[in-house]
Amino acid sequence: MPEGDTIWLAAHRLREALAGEVLVQSDLRVPRLATTDLRGHRIDDVVARGKHLLFRIDNGLTLHSHLRMDGAWQIYRTGERWRGGPTHQIRAVLAAAERTAVGYRLPVLDLVPTTREDTLVGHLGPDLLGLDWDRGEAVRRLLAVPDRAVGEALLDQRNLAGIGNVYKSELCFLRGVTPWTPVSDVADPGRMVDLAQRLLDANKARHGHVTTGDMRRGRTHWVYGRDHQPCLRCGTTIRIAEQGPVGEARVTYWCPTCQKGPGPEAAS
The missing domain is CATH 1.10.8.50 (Helicase, Ruva Protein; domain 3)
Known part of the structure; x- marks a missing residue:
């Protein structure tokens, strides 16, 4: 399972690619989120919380993922060939005008109101790399x-x-x-x-x-x-x-x- 610094780096790169950008494509390939459409909404921030990734969206929702042992987010330029694994392993696609984030083999993917992020990560102790490190x-x-x-x-x-x-x-x-x-x-x-x-x-x-x-x-x-x-x-x-x-x-x-x-x- 990735260490906290690996997740911090993933959040940093996802933030650079998507934060402040409006989604032109959104595809969440898990049954309970299959009908969710985030197109037209802006990604405000991507943050790491321990080993969790939180995509905060301007509609008041947060997309949460946990990589566990095998999950990974890959970032591609628009039009670039996706090389992170076979298509059937893709669980999420978030595309802005110039960058696309593709989530492979994601075992955990949730969508919750941003005000309720604590239901997903509130049990965690102080984050070693968090701004609120205690x-x-x-x-x-x-x-x-x-x-x-x-x-x-x-x-x-x-x-x-x-x-x-x-x-x-x-x-x-x-x-x-x-x-x-x-x-x-x-x-x-x-x-x-x-x-x-x-x-x-x-x-x-x-x-x-x-x-x-x-x-x-x-x-x-x-x-x-x-x-x-x-x-x-x-x-x-x-x-x-x-x-x-x-x-x-x-x-x-x-x-x-x-x-x-x-x-x-x-x-x-």
Whole structure:
């Protein structure tokens, strides 16, 4: 699932293409929205909220999408060939005079009054890349269940919005704790929150995520995606295990030397 900085960049590019433009074509290819026609209406803004995208329209409606694992928005010039996937995977088309946004494989697409956006994203914690970022509230929510594993707490969008599996693994490494460490055993959780915000902000304008400062292939992450490879810091073999409730478990990565605390056996 895309990290919050990836969604921020998608919103930025969609805003550049469509904000202030009047739609000349609108095609929402999901059953409950199939008869919706947004032609003649202006896209006022496109904003990211955690991992959600919100297209705010001048008729008082908001088109909401969530990409989950496979969704993507592609932007094309008018007349340009669409190359994002086969036609049957297209779920939305929003076209202005010069640019067209095409949504592929979108698992979530909703249309709600803009005044009711909170019914879709109101449950989210402070957005790490939002203009209303609230560090204190993010720390408070993270500490609200002190015996919860920090890896699960970081992924919970109700605590702070925008962290995915990449940053969860990297943050735990950089703070020297295993993902199964209880939040209460993490020294100064506020520093972890600050680091999360800095990492997402540093990566929001680029494709991919760099947490090591090294852009070379295979060296952009400390542990994520590096299972069975030597730790870039100490040389110990990086380990991999699933973490989270049944049906929601995510693969996590850690270095058993650089990171202190319980391992995956603690979850059982």
